[in-house]
Amino acid sequence: MSSHAASAPAALSAAPASTAPAASKALTLGLAGIALTALGLFVSGAKVVAHSWLVGVTYWTAIAIGMLLLVLIHHIFDASWSTVIRRQFEHGLAAFKWLGLLFSPLLLASFLYDRDLIWPWLDLNHEMHGGHTVGHDPLYLKKAAFLNPGMLLGMTIAFFAGWIWLSSRLRRASFTQDLDGSLGWTRHNRVTAAIGLPIAALTLTFAAIYWIKSLEYHWFSTMYGVWFFANCVRGALSFGVIIMVWLWQRGDYRGILNTNHFHSIGMLMLAFTVFWAYVTFSQYFLIWNANVPEETFWYNLREINHDGASNQWKWIGIFGILFGHFFIPFFFLLSYRFKITPHILRRIAIWILAIILLDLCYNIMPALKDSHGDALPLLSLNLVWILTSVVGVGGVCVWAYLRSFGTAKLIPIRDPRIGESLTHHE
Amino acid sequence: MSAQSYGLIATFKTAPALYHAAEAVRDAGYRHWDCITPFPVHGLDKAMGLSRSIVPRISLVGGITGFCTGMSLIWWTGAVDYKLIVGGKPLFSPMFAFPVSYELTILFTAFATIIGMFVLNGLPMHYHPVLKYDQIRRGMDDTFFIVIEARDPRFNAANTRALLEQAGGEAITELEP
Numbered sequence: 001m002s003s004h005a006a007s008a009p010a011a012l013s014a015a016p017a018s019t020a021p022a023a024s025k026a027l028t029l030g031l032a033g034i035a036l037t038a039l040g041l042f043v044s045g046a047k048v049v050a051h052s053w054l055v056g057v058t059y060w061t062a063i064a065i066g067m068l069l070l071v072l073i074h075h076i077f078d079a080s081w082s083t084v085i086r087r088q089f090e091h092g093l094a095a096f097k098w099l100g101l102l103f104s105p106l107l108l109a110s111f112l113y114d115r116d117l118i119w120p121w122l123d124l125n126h127e128m129h130g131g132h133t134v135g136h137d138p139l140y141l142k143k144a145a146f147l148n149p150g151m152l153l154g155m156t157i158a159f160f161a162g163w164i165w166l167s168s169r170l171r172r173a174s175f176t177q178d179l180d181g182s183l184g185w186t187r188h189n190r191v192t193a194a195i196g197l198p199i200a201a202l203t204l205t206f207a208a209i210y211w212i213k214s215l216e217y218h219w220f221s222t223m224y225g226v227w228f229f230a231n232c233v234r235g236a237l238s239f240g241v242i243i244m245v246w247l248w249q250r251g252d253y254r255g256i257l258n259t260n261h262f263h264s265i266g267m268l269m270l271a272f273t274v275f276w277a278y279v280t281f282s283q284y285f286l287i288w289n290a291n292v293p294e295e296t297f298w299y300n301l302r303e304i305n306h307d308g309a310s311n312q313w314k315w316i317g318i319f320g321i322l323f324g325h326f327f328i329p330f331f332f333l334l335s336y337r338f339k340i341t342p343h344i345l346r347r348i349a350i351w352i353l354a355i356i357l358l359d360l361c362y363n364i365m366p367a368l369k370d371s372h373g374d375a376l377p378l379l380s381l382n383l384v385w386i387l388t389s390v391v392g393v394g395g396v397c398v399w400a401y402l403r404s405f406g407t408a409k410l411i412p413i414r415d416p417r418i419g420e421s422l423t424h425h426e
Numbered sequence: 427m428s429a430q431s432y433g434l435i436a437t438f439k440t441a442p443a444l445y446h447a448a449e450a451v452r453d454a455g456y457r458h459w460d461c462i463t464p465f466p467v468h469g470l471d472k473a474m475g476l477s478r479s480i481v482p483r484i485s486l487v488g489g490i491t492g493f494c495t496g497m498s499l500i501w502w503t504g505a506v507d508y509k510l511i512v513g514g515k516p517l518f519s520p521m522f523a524f525p526v527s528y529e530l531t532i533l534f535t536a537f538a539t540i541i542g543m544f545v546l547n548g549l550p551m552h553y554h555p556v557l558k559y560d561q562i563r564r565g566m567d568d569t570f571f572i573v574i575e576a577r578d579p580r581f582n583a584a585n586t587r588a589l590l591e592q593a594g595g596e597a598i599t600e601l602e603p
């Protein structure tokens with residue numbers, strides 16, 4: 001608890017209390033995670049560690065994309081209540097350039113070390129189950145214009161360039177408005193939002209396709225980009241709640257946040273929980289109903305081994321994805337009391353963040369197969385490298401957020417909607 | 427007091443005056459009373475001591491009913507009443523029953539919410555005793571009112587009038603039933 005707790009909008013006059021010690025702690029933790037993950041190269045081999053790193057980087061990239069979307073949506077709708085928490089998302093956007101940097105080892109290793117490392121289609125001589133190579137696979141040749149090394153490289157650079165460009169526009173306009181109070185920056189951001197939303201929608205969809213879905217390039221699902229989008233927004237909302245409760249308990253947000261801010265973000269969490277379930281179920285249901293081998297193998301891999309025995313992923317799918325990702329947060333978020341009680345809402349947010357990680361593992365890790373073509377289990381040494389990757393990338397992202405946190409006011413004090421936001425009501 | 431009286435109505439000039447008067451009436455322990463305002467006054471529900479509406483619970487019951495209706499509809503028609511194999515699928519599976527159940531969950535939730543709201547608000551209501559009060563139309567313009575009903579157990583013509591006066595109420599009038 002800070003000493004200036006309960007003094008009405010402290011942020012209006014004072015700069016936020018220093019987060020420099022916390023930032024250096026986060027960076028140390030991040031670098032330790034990265035070092036441990038690197039150690040994994042010698043224990044579990046490059047392939048396992050590369051897939052774990054992919055989970056770690058996409059997890060935090062998803063949260064950052066979600067924050068970008070929330071800021072864009074805030075501006076396009078000229079929203080009012082979210083003005084006081086928008087600044088925190090703007091700080092979160094500082095992570096994009098580091099995420100780009102942290103993603104690059106995957107591309108460098110794929111191009112310079114082993115083409116087979118993560119995406120099998122990067123190597124035309126990659127041998128498929130059954131003897132022939134990717135280069136002779138008709139299902140690859142049809143997609144070759146899309147799935148090739150140049151496209152992967154160019155698209156990934158374009159994704160990060162797009163996100164970094166939008167983030168810097170949004171941040172600059174918002175931070176400058178604190179100083180000069182010009183309404184022009186609000187209009188500027190609304191224009192950015194109008195241009196940025198389609199860009200964000202397309203880049204996140206293609207990122208999900210290139211980075212995750214193409215791990216099994218035979219498979220197709222038109223729901224995939226939307227599934228990723230739902231996770232992005234759920235992750236950003238949950239992270240937003242953690243930041244809100246942290247700043248509330250530290251005292252910064254006393255006199256700024258009221259019950260209705262928690263209620264509103266809780267309602268959005270509920271809405272996106274239902275949306276995620278709708279999309280994820282639709283993907284499963286369409287594949288289940290059509291029952292076409294080119295599609296069903298993806299779920300079979302996550303359910304049974306070649307001898308028909310259930311594998312770990314089946315239980316992860318039922319208890320982690322179906323119950324953990326939908327029913328549990330859904331029923332908790334239905335309650336008004338839980339939504340307005342900060343520490344309970346934070347508990348739900350932490351749960352959702354953990355399950356989003358599990359969802360990404362469920363989508364990425366079964367690409368690692370044993371000699372029978374069965375998915376390697378999650379509960380193994382591989383899980384250690386996933387966790388070190390998440391801590392490694394996360395430490396750097398949290399450091400980037402905290403470093404940005406000290407450079408601007410706690411809330412956008414001269415935003416035209418700030419008064420409405422401070423008195424947010426039902 | 428006359429036994430036929432509906433209750434007492436008091437006039438307030440400003441929203442803060444009404445707000446504080448509402449707190450006074452709440453603290454005096456009245457249950458059957460209401461505020462009439464030209465626009466929503468934020469926080470007034472708290473000042474009146476109102477708890478949150480129970481409509482969400484009615485909605486939840488509606489939703490669960492809808493979900494169960496959808497599931498049993500598909501199960502009964504497909505697996506019991508007229509067994510028919512479609513697309514090589516089992517006679518019943520929650521998978522293909524889900525879209526129907528989901529839609530009925532939403533439909534029944536909407537019905538329960540609307541009907542619950544109407545019933546709890548006593549709607550439709552074509553007559554209310556305050557409508558006979560000649561000043562009441564100003565409640566849609568620039569004036570605030572508090573009405574305390576005679577059926578309230580704490581109602582006592584003299585004491586209630588004193589309470590409203592003390593709370594800053596003006597033009598305290600008895601309402602015909």
